[in-house]
Amino acid sequence: MSERNEPKHYQALVDMGSNGIRFSISDLSPQAARIMPTVYQDRLGLSLYDAQYQSGKKVPISQSTIDKVIKGLLRFKRICEDYHVPHENVRVVATEATRKAINSHAFRQQIEEATAWKVELLAKxxxxxxxxxxxxxxxxxxxxxxxxxxxxxxxxxxxxxxxxxxxxxxxxxxxxxxxxxxxxxxxxxxxxxxxxxxxxxxxxxxxxxxxxxxxxxxxxxxxxxxxxxxxxxxxxxxxxxxxxxxxxxxxxxxxxxxxxxxxxxxxxxxxxxxxxxxxxxxxxxxxxxxxxxxxxxxxxxxxxxxxxxxxxxxxxxxxxxxGLLFSSLAANIQSEYPLVTATRVHAPHSTSSLSRLLKATIPPPHQTDPSKDPPAALTSPHFLTSTVQLLYAYTSYPKDIDAVAALRSTTVGILGDAHGLSHIDRALLALVMCERMGGELSATDEPYLSQMQELAGPRASWWAKYIGRAAGGIAALFPAGVMREHEGVQVDVAASWCTVVKKKKGKVVEAIDFQVRYGMQELDGAVKVWRHHMEKVGKKKHWIGGKEGWGVKVVTSSMK
The missing domain is CATH 3.30.420.150 (Exopolyphosphatase. Domain 2)
Known part of the structure; x- marks a missing residue:
């Protein structure tokens, strides 16, 4: 049994709210505690608020309602035993409906006598x-x-x-x-x-x-x-x-x-x-x-x-x-960015080095037109780290479905249950990972890609394609996620803004100059393919919205 699944880290909680009673068991193992993975959850659809009103007048919580609550708690107690949750890791917490009940004390006393669990009554x-x-x-x-x-x-x-x-x-x-x-x-x-x-x-x-x-x-x-x-x-x-x-x-x-x-x-x-x-x-x-x-x-x-x-x-x-679970976490765990925590379990050996390499593929801020730059949500350290940590998660999938599995990774896939992610984080990481896996989708899945791109917006969607292509190239160079820098295996990348003259029309256009330097001949083929893919993402037909849409031309060269 892994450290993450040891019952000593399980926290069971009963939240007795006004509209329903929620039961949960969460895994607060240190590696993933920030996103508070749920091991079990259920809800008793019983309104303690409604139970206290009859014909507009406030009345005590009835015995039949109390019996239903106790029945639900006893069932949950058996479930906690099946999961081997330590007794001291179980909390029963009640809020306003219980606090304001006419017979609040008697209600809580009956629960304690039946379950041996004390009800914590939260102050307002x-x-x-x-x-x-x-x-x-x-x-x-x-x-x-x-x-x-x-x-x-x-x-x-x-x-x-x-x-x-x-x-x-x-x-x-x-x-x-x-x-x-x-x-x-x-x-x-x-x-x-x-x-x-x-x-x-x-x-x-x-x-x-x-x-x-x-x-x-x-x-x-x-x-x-x-x-x-x-x-x-x-x-x-x-x-x-x-x-x-x-x-x-x-x-x-x-x-x-x-x-x-x-x-x-x-x-x-x-x-x-x-x-x-x-x-x-x-x-x-x-x-x-x-x-x-x-x-x-x-x-x-x-x-x-x-x-x-x-x-x-x-x-x-x-x-x-x-709130109760998050309050119990140490400050250093609370400070973790949820997306980084959620992807950590998939992290490759050389995460730090690969993250630096991925960051180098992004050009520095544009000197005159910031609207051309990628959104900060795509270039933040936590997002790039999360991308690298997820870089190899779908390499075992058949080519028929690896891109769509990556595209849906943040909704119904391996990150679907991750707590604390914004929708823009989910959309951008899905778009990046889809492209990292080649971006080839069946007709069934293309509408979903379009919806995610619409949510992210044209500029962010194109940059997600660019970063995804860059990440795919890195993964091809280091398929095991190991860079071996200590053995002299060195790959350097740089990206910058430049202008190029189109061959046919002689028109000057702005472009990203994507440069690669490497010292091992065995990487010739992989680098050649990488450069081709980077140039391809800059072709107008691959822009978001087509030739009249949003995108940037990409040219490639060797670093001196």
Whole structure:
């Protein structure tokens, strides 16, 4: 049994929320702890919030409901034993619905007597802080406002998360009684005539919270420079809203079905849900969630009125479960970039040297036109390292499917379950890896490639092809991922911007000069093929959008 699969690293968690009870076992082995791999997960679709209301009046949680909860916990206890989870590694955590229950103490006491598990009751302030940490676990960096929408309440705070350091408001998180289920009840009680008053109440409370949270000036300035605030949203209600927006996206069908890392601009955040037909038929929208959409729409519009300057909205999978797990990790593990952690298990022997070589294939910033440069997301150290770590993952696949397997690696493939990846990371790495494996797809898979390219954009998509071709050449030179530099095996690469004169028309065009130097004759054939492939990616017919699309000419030469 590998270190990663040793039960001593397993953490079992029961998250007793307002809309459901979630059971999970996660593997926090050091090698992959940053992405918190899930060994087992299940959900009991029982609303502890709804269980406390009858005919609009609050009542104790009934014995029949308590029995259902205990039955689910006992089943999970057996599963934990089957996975050999140490008893001390099991936590049962309850949030607002349990905290505010009339018979909360008796409810928790019955659970402890039946299971021997003590229920940890999160304070309102802790719930917001832990929810924020769950959102932090869902991204590599965060700079903006974070919000968590549960069934009974919503929490709001600000967060700066960079290099593993998490900063949030010294006031913690502000909690509002505006959960998805609670909003349904409030709207029903207010009636149509009272909706304006409720909206004003919510807007006033949101605006006050933004003042009380003591947002640092640096974060406010960043929002101003970037054209508005970035919002990071978590919780079942917000995720449901995200799936609706995904279904209404201009890219149809939207190619990444994973909610974590999905991003929309403000203009797409406030659609008219009344125009959206059959929400229950939408992917990942249950009948219960569909019934809450009008209430969530009301909440979203009130938020937009209170925070008029919003640039982008990100949706996060992380909530209380992820927040509790992420909070338990050491700072050096929290600081890891999720994409690097997720690909590490496939890393070749000479990862560092191969990463340096791949970086050298990218020309330095353009002196006069930055719009020609590759996006920073493609050239960052963590992205290039991740590319190299995944470089040989599909070499055992038949040629018929290696490119499409690589293309789908970040959605339903080996990285599909990786927590913390943004959609742009998934799209770009998929495009790079597809090209690294040759880029040859069947007619069945070409539409998916087009959707991923549309998501990434023409410029990023062409540069992904370029980097993929460069990575493929490197893999051909060093098929085992070993460079043997200590034995004098040396390959040098350089890329720079230049101008060339077209032979037929005498037209001067800008190009990338791709240069290779090597000292072993046995590499002649591989280098010749590599140069051919690099020149080919610069041909207009291979540009994104064809001859009138986006791309750059590539010429090759030998380094002196």
């Amino acid at each position: 302030e802790d719930e917001g802080r832990i929810g924020a940490m769950g959102i932090a676990s869902s991204f590599g960096t965060i700079n903006g406002l974070v919000m968590d929408l549960g069934g009974g309440s919503m929490q709001m705070t600000w967060m700066i998360f960079e290099h593993g350091q998490v900063r949030t408001s010294p006031r913690g998180a502000v909690s509002f009684p505006y959960g998805a289920a609670a909003m349904m009840r409030r709207l029903d009680e207010a009636g149509a005539d009272g909706h304006d008053a409720l909206r004003r109440e919510m807007s006033t409370n949101f605006e006050k919270a933004l003042r009380d949270l003591e947002i640092p000036e640096s974060l406010s300035q960043r929002a101003e420079q970037e054209g508005g605030w970035t919002l990071y949203l978590s919780g079942g209600g917000f995720r449901g809203w995200g799936y609706i927006l995904m279904a209404m996206h201009s890219i149809k069908p939207y190619p990444i079905p994973i909610i974590n890392g999905f991003r929309v601009p403000r203009s797409s955040f406030l659609p008219n849900v009344k125009e959206f037909s059959d929400p229950e038929d939408t992917f990942r929208i249950s009948a219960r969630r569909a019934s809450q959409l009008p209430a969530i729409s009301f909440l979203v519009n009130a938020l937009a009125e209170s925070i008029p300057s919003i640039a982008y909205i990100y949706f996060a999978q992380g909530g209380v479960r992820e």
